[in-house]
Amino acid sequence: xxxxxxxxxxxxxxxxxxxxxxxxxxxxxxxxxxxxxxxxxxxxxxxxxxxxxxxxxxxxxxxxxxxxxxxxxxxxxxxxxxxxxxxxxxxxxxxxxxxxxxxxxxxxxxxxxxxxxxxxx
Amino acid sequence: xxxxxxxxxxxxxxxxxxxxxxxxxxxxxxxxxxxxxxxxxxxxxxxxxxxxxxxxxxxxxxxxxxxxxxxxxxxxxxxxxxxxxxxxxxxxxxxxxxxxxxxxxxxxxxxxxxxxxxxxxxxxxxxxxxxxxxxxxxxxxxxxxxxxxxxxxxxxxxxxxxxxxxxxxxxxxxxxxxxxxxxxxxxxxxxxxxxxxxxxxxxxxxxxxxxxxxxxxxxxxxxxxxxxxxxxxxxxxxxxxxxxxxxxxxxxxxxxxxxxxxxxxxxxxxxxxxxxxxxx
Numbered sequence: 365x366x367x368x369x370x371x372x373x374x375x376x377x378x379x380x381x382x383x384x385x386x387x388x389x390x391x392x393x394x395x396x397x398x399x400x401x402x403x404x405x406x407x408x409x410x411x412x413x414x415x416x417x418x419x420x421x422x423x424x425x426x427x428x429x430x431x432x433x434x435x436x437x438x439x440x441x442x443x444x445x446x447x448x449x450x451x452x453x454x455x456x457x458x459x460x461x462x463x464x465x466x467x468x469x470x471x472x473x474x475x476x477x478x479x480x481x482x483x484x485x
Numbered sequence: 486x487x488x489x490x491x492x493x494x495x496x497x498x499x500x501x502x503x504x505x506x507x508x509x510x511x512x513x514x515x516x517x518x519x520x521x522x523x524x525x526x527x528x529x530x531x532x533x534x535x536x537x538x539x540x541x542x543x544x545x546x547x548x549x550x551x552x553x554x555x556x557x558x559x560x561x562x563x564x565x566x567x568x569x570x571x572x573x574x575x576x577x578x579x580x581x582x583x584x585x586x587x588x589x590x591x592x593x594x595x596x597x598x599x600x601x602x603x604x605x606x607x608x609x610x611x612x613x614x615x616x617x618x619x620x621x622x623x624x625x626x627x628x629x630x631x632x633x634x635x636x637x638x639x640x641x642x643x644x645x646x647x648x649x650x651x652x653x654x655x656x657x658x659x660x661x662x663x664x665x666x667x668x669x670x671x672x673x674x675x676x677x678x679x680x681x682x683x684x685x686x687x688x689x690x691x692x693x694x695x696x697x698x699x700x701x702x703x704x705x706x707x708x709x710x711x712x713x714x715x716x717x718x719x720x721x722x723x724x725x726x727x728x729x730x731x732x733x734x735x736x737x738x739x740x741x742x743x744x745x746x747x748x749x750x751x752x753x754x755x756x757x758x759x760x761x762x763x764x765x
Contacts, residue, residue: 449660474646
């Protein structure tokens with residue numbers, strides 16, 4: 365079973381996203397900020413990361429840059445998931461190594477479409 | 486919704502657009518007509534039906550019938566088919582036609598995502614065999630409002646996230662202050678948008694190398710399907726191809742078309758496959 369790490373400081377968003385991702389037959393783990401997510405990735409790289417932008421301790425962008433520098437850190441497909449939806453933010457996410465970008469709010473259909481876009485389903 | 490009101494509106498949909506709406510989906514009628522009802526100041530669907538019956542207004546009736554047609558579409562719906570169109574069907578047509586020009590008709594194109602998907606593929610992944618070809622795309626829809634939306638090329642938050650990669654989004658669309666995303670001019674200029682009812686003759690639209698009529702027939706009753714097939718077949722150039730949606734077959738509806746060899750969902754003039762086989 366493929367694995368997906370959901371990184372968001374909102375417990376509600378993590379819960380909603382987890383339900384959708386589980387329906388796509390992923391084993392889900394959660395982290396509430398970038399530092400916690402990075403620690404989890406160092407133990408085991410997931411297949412996919414659903415990543416919020418604005419978080420305390422370490423934000424999504426810093427996490428992504430750090431992840432891509434890690435050994436094996438190129439492997440996870442990273443889907444940024446943010447309310448920052450202007451082209452500048454989106455381009456910065458792509459430049460930093462994001463594979464896809466999901467604009468919040470999202471629903472199950474959008475999440476599935478984006479997972480399909482990067483070949484996860 | 487009362488049975489009598491449903492019957493009137495279902496009959497309007499059938500006669501005006503060929504749509505067959507079962508009673509179990511009466512909620513679709515409410516959902517699709519409510520913007521018109523609100524705009525006209527009708528409190529209920531009964532009021533709208535009363536208006537339709539009490540004064541003959543064919544323009545308003547046609548608007549209501551068009552509004553009852555599903556607008557469900559998204560970018561790169563059936564990606565495999567679109568890739569085959571660009572990489573196999575169009576190059577073959579170009580070679581056969583010998584004019585350097587190709588004409589594509591997206592019949593029942595709704596808000597334009599299918600036509601734009603083709604335009605994006607032609608921009609991003611143009612095969613060498615199509616270089617230099619002049620490729621015209623026409624997208625038509627029965628509904629005036631939908632056609633205007635398609636022509637404007639502006640899409641909301643949800644629409645641009647269905648089927649469209651973020652890479653194509655930032656390459657081909659610009660985010661507006663309203664939060665909508667507008668398709669770039671080079672894409673939009675590849676496509677003409679026109680209002681057209683597929684139940685009517687399409688002779689005025691010209692002839693086409695490829696006609697995409699995808700996920701249109703499935704909502705129609707048998708009589709309407711036959712009429713639409715007759716109308717679009719009449720606009721097919723010799724050797725041209727009609728592309729239907731998944732699960733939309735024509736067996737028993739027409740003897741003018743037959744499935745194309747090796748291309749799922751593609752239909753060609755009857756006799757073509759046998760000619761191709763003997764030529765091979």
